[in-house]
Amino acid sequence: MTLTPAELTSAVSGGIGTSPQRPDGNLKVRGEFAYASDLWHEDMIWGATLRSPHPYARIVSVDLTEALKVPGVYAVLTHSDVPGRNLYGLEHKDQPVLAVDVVRYQGEPIALVGADHPETALRAMKKIAVVYDVLEPVVDMETAVDDTPLHPGGNLVRHVPIRRGSQDITADVVVTGRYEVGMQDQAFLGPESGLAVPATDGSVDLYIATQWLHVDRDQVASALGLPVEKVRLTLSGVGGAFGGREDLSMQVHACLLALHTGKPVKMVYNREESFYGHVHRHPAVLYYEHGADHTGKLVYVRTRMYLDGGAYASSTPAVVANAATLGVGPYEVDNVTVDAYGVYTNNPPCGAMRGFGAVQAGFAYESQMDKLAEALGMSPVDVRVRNAMTEGSVMPTGQVVDSAAPVAQLLKLVQDKPLPAGTSTDIRELPGGVSNTTHGEGVVRGVGYAVGIKNICFSEGYDDYSTARVRVSMVQNELAAAVHTAACEVGQGLVTIMQQIVRTELGIERVTVLPMDTTIGNGGSTSASRQTYVTGGAVKAACALVRDKLAGRTDIGDEVIDETTEWRHRATEALDPETGQGNAHVQYGFAAHRAVVDVDVDLGLVRVVALDCAQDVGRALNPQAVLGQIQGGSAQGLGLAVMEEIQTSGGKVRNPSFTDYLIPTVLDMPPMSIDVLELADPHAPYGIRGVGEPPTISSTPAIVAAIRAATGLALTRVPVRPEHLTGT
Amino acid sequence: MRVNVTVNGEQRQADDVWEGESLLFMLRERLGLPGSKNACEQGECGSCTVYLDDVPVCACLVAAGQAQDRSVRTVEGLAQGDQLDPVQEAFVEAGAVQCGFCTPGLVVAAHDLLDRVPSPSDPEIREALAGNLCRCTGYEKILDAVRLAAARR
Numbered sequence: 001m002t003l004t005p006a007e008l009t010s011a012v013s014g015g016i017g018t019s020p021q022r023p024d025g026n027l028k029v030r031g032e033f034a035y036a037s038d039l040w041h042e043d044m045i046w047g048a049t050l051r052s053p054h055p056y057a058r059i060v061s062v063d064l065t066e067a068l069k070v071p072g073v074y075a076v077l078t079h080s081d082v083p084g085r086n087l088y089g090l091e092h093k094d095q096p097v098l099a100v101d102v103v104r105y106q107g108e109p110i111a112l113v114g115a116d117h118p119e120t121a122l123r124a125m126k127k128i129a130v131v132y133d134v135l136e137p138v139v140d141m142e143t144a145v146d147d148t149p150l151h152p153g154g155n156l157v158r159h160v161p162i163r164r165g166s167q168d169i170t171a172d173v174v175v176t177g178r179y180e181v182g183m184q185d186q187a188f189l190g191p192e193s194g195l196a197v198p199a200t201d202g203s204v205d206l207y208i209a210t211q212w213l214h215v216d217r218d219q220v221a222s223a224l225g226l227p228v229e230k231v232r233l234t235l236s237g238v239g240g241a242f243g244g245r246e247d248l249s250m251q252v253h254a255c256l257l258a259l260h261t262g263k264p265v266k267m268v269y270n271r272e273e274s275f276y277g278h279v280h281r282h283p284a285v286l287y288y289e290h291g292a293d294h295t296g297k298l299v300y301v302r303t304r305m306y307l308d309g310g311a312y313a314s315s316t317p318a319v320v321a322n323a324a325t326l327g328v329g330p331y332e333v334d335n336v337t338v339d340a341y342g343v344y345t346n347n348p349p350c351g352a353m354r355g356f357g358a359v360q361a362g363f364a365y366e367s368q369m370d371k372l373a374e375a376l377g378m379s380p381v382d383v384r385v386r387n388a389m390t391e392g393s394v395m396p397t398g399q400v401v402d403s404a405a406p407v408a409q410l411l412k413l414v415q416d417k418p419l420p421a422g423t424s425t426d427i428r429e430l431p432g433g434v435s436n437t438t439h440g441e442g443v444v445r446g447v448g449y450a451v452g453i454k455n456i457c458f459s460e461g462y463d464d465y466s467t468a469r470v471r472v473s474m475v476q477n478e479l480a481a482a483v484h485t486a487a488c489e490v491g492q493g494l495v496t497i498m499q500q501i502v503r504t505e506l507g508i509e510r511v512t513v514l515p516m517d518t519t520i521g522n523g524g525s526t527s528a529s530r531q532t533y534v535t536g537g538a539v540k541a542a543c544a545l546v547r548d549k550l551a552g553r554t555d556i557g558d559e560v561i562d563e564t565t566e567w568r569h570r571a572t573e574a575l576d577p578e579t580g581q582g583n584a585h586v587q588y589g590f591a592a593h594r595a596v597v598d599v600d601v602d603l604g605l606v607r608v609v610a611l612d613c614a615q616d617v618g619r620a621l622n623p624q625a626v627l628g629q630i631q632g633g634s635a636q637g638l639g640l641a642v643m644e645e646i647q648t649s650g651g652k653v654r655n656p657s658f659t660d661y662l663i664p665t666v667l668d669m670p671p672m673s674i675d676v677l678e679l680a681d682p683h684a685p686y687g688i689r690g691v692g693e694p695p696t697i698s699s700t701p702a703i704v705a706a707i708r709a710a711t712g713l714a715l716t717r718v719p720v721r722p723e724h725l726t727g728t
Numbered sequence: 729m730r731v732n733v734t735v736n737g738e739q740r741q742a743d744d745v746w747e748g749e750s751l752l753f754m755l756r757e758r759l760g761l762p763g764s765k766n767a768c769e770q771g772e773c774g775s776c777t778v779y780l781d782d783v784p785v786c787a788c789l790v791a792a793g794q795a796q797d798r799s800v801r802t803v804e805g806l807a808q809g810d811q812l813d814p815v816q817e818a819f820v821e822a823g824a825v826q827c828g829f830c831t832p833g834l835v836v837a838a839h840d841l842l843d844r845v846p847s848p849s850d851p852e853i854r855e856a857l858a859g860n861l862c863r864c865t866g867y868e869k870i871l872d873a874v875r876l877a878a879a880r881r
Contacts, residue, residue: 028820189830271767625823627868
């Protein structure tokens, strides 16, 4: 028996604008959906990874002798067993598949074991003798550039400057601040897993949970020294992603073991290893200065920000560009100075996470807007509305926002919602809950607002496209369609959206989603809130080709209509390296939140009582899924506001478990009232606007603003911890 | 060692079980029942929730040997053939399933709650599901699903 990804059909149909059931829903509730960690193959063995315990060290020697003697061990591999290029990476190829003579972060892979049982593999791994010469790690992002160089080109990954308008203009009212954002983890529930199956011709099949099959394939083939056609990837069930699966984890490792042993190899990280096995959200330090006139109109914004990329570049260059270009928020500002730096350190590598650079900037600029409101004696909403961007506004990059930007409207929508009743007397609804820490004494309430901006799709001139194939034939005397892409379903519901698009475009009810794999062209990444836009656009375009051939027929006999096409969104431009000017982004998304919190000031406990949101989605192709994205994205923002941080000390992770890294539970997440606007973007398929990321930007600063309003504390760092509130 | 256990009403036997193996590992890797999930394997996320003699437990925290001569009911044992349990049906309908990795554990936990409390209040639902982490949904539609299932049962 081999558990492999299945074709998906569903009993409940519906075109765009409706909310049909997910075609994988029944399998998922029955426990029968095949996630990567569920895969099984006759005769398979298990892989394990030896990782560095040190954030920075020279490798003096590696002795495999004792590990190889463990009964049940098939192979122990090091960098010398990597047949191709031992370096990979999304934007810079700077990360070794297996470390050679230096390790740059705690958790860096050094050796692989293949064995008959996961426990055998772990025991053998512990018998690998590595001698390290431990070095002093570089851990401070603000001074890293002048510290010990960790890579040949030094520790600066990218500097993005933006210069717009006057660089020395003055203003009546000036507020400054220094803000910090802790390292957040994607904390997807399905751990990194995959199954590599070797073939007799030296090629390999990899079943994998990922966000981008083709870029994985290209990196795996390069490391294996194989032509890309000898590396075939199929998407397995993916247990969430949120950016954490954009980079390789065990893809090359499993294939190496499989090709070396000639056996199928399964690798599954446990939760602790998962914390070491993927990149995180960049921690950041951000300095801001806002100048405004007495009416509250912004005169200038100046910012210098540092984003800690950790040991390897991953997507740091693009994250830095987002933080910079979106760095003043959804506001009109004529005079802007931005310097954003992404740096190497010996902290855990950081890369993509939902919000991608816009989250860090969003916490800082929204904190500044509240500070400015206070300095001006204005309300937080009024100062934002006074400066709100609209369609036709100009970004700090000079780009004109050429579709709806209803920033003021979103703020007013959340402002006008009814407020929840006063602080409850039911302990289940108080900070601390059934821990019974208060019956209301010491509890204060606050209300806070925030709004955010996020770019949708890939930017800076990247050739961002997707490929879709739609095949139509007769099944049981009616037309039936199959849709095939390499675009990764990670839980967001792309499988449902693709069915809806085919039904709407072709009027065919029976639509099957074929497994996603590399036998078809690139689907692009499931990130940047782009799949409904780009792969949705490709499916729509493929349907148009099929529709021409159908020519209105409802019976095509034995004919099979099979059309494949690539679809691109409109082109973007690179940023000018000196001034940061350029039409770098495709589309902008906006969301606003109002948060209401109760804070127990004696214990520093926070309960978010309400978290309401308004977001423009252009057009809701699937209203239920849109709400799901807004609710889920808001919850991750809540996590960053009050609980989620990978805490490091000297480059070492102190809390790699769900016992110590806390994510919101159902007790932490309040009910949400949500307004969805549908202001169509004329440039996008069906007018849609990417949905997944905008709610993650504004949720965090709205909650922190509410805590500030309740306590009067400055709170310049997220997550807000109890000791920040009690001063102990 | 050999473990004899009733799983979803069927007498099952697992051989060569290592003493340190969890019930979760035995179910997933030896008995062909990967529905119970391996998200944290330390009792924090609830994704491996199964009934052990009618009491919901984290299968990752139970040693395989502890299931000897006992009865286990997993998410795979909730539906009657093609007919989903009302809790399962409600999860799909309400949009409570995104990536779905938390779903098996939540379905079992909600199933247990509704057996004990047929019409739970929202605070009761929240308390009952507090041991199950979900990273995709923000929980709103999971609450909707439990309310819907309660109304239908």
